[in-house]
Amino acid sequence: MGEPDGVEIVSAREYRARYGPDREGSPLSLEQVNGLFHEFLMAVARPRPKDGDSRRDLAARLREHLGSAPTDRPVVKAAYASFDLPNVHLALERWFAADGRAHELIGMRGAQHHGDLTLGDIIDAADRYDRFVVGAVDYAHLPISPDTELACVSCGFYLGTEGEERFVVLLRGPQDQYGLNKVEIEVLAADKGFADRLLAEIDALVREHSVFRGQVLSFEGSEFGHGLGPFRFHRRPGLTRDDIVLPAGLLERVERQVVGVARRREQLRAAGQHLRRGLLLYGPPGTGKTHTIRYLLSHLPQFTVVILSGESIEAIGPACALARMLQPALVVLEDCDLIAEARDYGGGEQPLLFQVLNEMDGLGDDADVAFLLTTNRADLLEPALVQRPGRVDLAVEIPLPDAEGRAALLGLYGAGLGLGKDIADEVVGRTEGTTASFTKELVRRSVLIAAERESPRTEPEDVREALDELLSDRDRLTRRLLGVRDGDADEDDEDDEDDDIAGHGGPPTGEWLLGPRPGPSPR
Missing domain, CATH: 3.40.50.300 (P-loop containing nucleotide triphosphate hydrolases)
Structure with a gap:
């Protein structure tokens, strides 16, 4: 029976020379035995790919690209905030687009949770245990503007060349499900100075071309709290x-x-x-x-x-x-x-x-x-x-609007309704102490009342009905939510004598800075 693929049979002498102590015949430690047995099990369970499948061997691909063993080269690392993945991805794309540079992008398959492993760890695991193999590149679709998304590399190897220099860049994005909330770049190159220069140039591109520049964020x-x-x-x-x-x-x-x-x-x-x-x-x-x-x-x-x-x-x-x-x-x-x-x-x-x-x-x-x-x-x-x-x-x-301000607000929010001067003056007179948010809601409710009676236009009666509702006792909380302090507005109700008992402050009105609201925004 031949030896299994990926399992190496060695003689006892070679075994002692490779793993045992200097003195021939000395027993192996329990730790050494455990390590060797683990290697044997891994070799049997995950044999090395056959010749026709060698392109899936990650360590072999890196060795083929570099022209030497990957473990012989230093690794230099840089990290960025989790939200910078689009910036780092675009910086790498721009860097490789320069004349004299080229790259091949490959992915990795194997253990799902690899964020805590360094590039050196990954190469070692791929070389010794076939834990990682070449696979598809992982992408994350992320927004880079209010209307645009970008497919960013979230895990991929750039097999790069610049002149005679051959190197590898590993880009990994955040993995919230594992508590890994950063973007990492690792460069494996023969010359550490080259790797340092590459990372410095990438960092300059990240800052110069940030997708956040000039945006409203x-x-x-x-989702996972990290x-x-x-x-x-x-x-x-x-x-x-x-x-x-x-x-x-x-x-x-x-x-x-x-x-x-x-x-x-x-x-x-x-x-x-x-x-x-x-x-x-x-x-x-x-x-x-x-x-x-x-x-x-x-x-x-x-x-x-x-x-x-x-x-x-x-x-x-x-x-x-x-x-x-x-x-x-x-x-x-x-x-x-x-x-x-x-x-x-x-x-x-x-x-x-x-x-x-x-x-x-x-x-x-x-x-x-x-x-x-x-x-x-x-x-x-x-x-x-x-x-x-x-x-x-x-x-x-920013004070409560005076009479002139309330008239201007009614004209702003009620533009196009064709309200006459008489109803406008009436509204201004009855709404002392109200806010711009109150005026906006008054106009909206007036239009709604007109629509409910299937009228093609808003009439003064619709405005009066809406105003009566908003100033009624049953809408007291509504007024407070619109920023109106009780006792300031004319309640149009002689029996309502307890308005001044309520507090003068009001809860936040819910006015949002950039919410998608049609028409003029609330004050």
């Missing part, structure tokens, strides 16, 4: 001054702090002035804070925008690092009052807000980064801001 938690990706891409808003209803002069102050500094960055730098700035917009819910930020985003198309809200504000560190790399940038922190007293998730002693302010200060004065903060409760933020002076350079109150 928000952090979202991973890392900070993926990002969600958003379309940049397209608002004009006609879409903004604020008291005279207020928008100009905000624009100068954010847009003005961006447009005059070179003059400020030449004069030794810092570019990093912080803007706080505060006021009752539903008055226009988020809408104002959307307007600013519309007029800074070259800025990368990173949005943090709710629990994602704990990612302020990575967000600031991304903003620094992709500046000019905007970091938007929505509803900061919600974290004013919250501790971080690592059991920190300071409120999370203090950590946010520390990260803002850590960027340095020369960073072309603007921080835009919104809050419904400036009183909760003020103590922290006073203790950390200089983080916020300008605080602007």
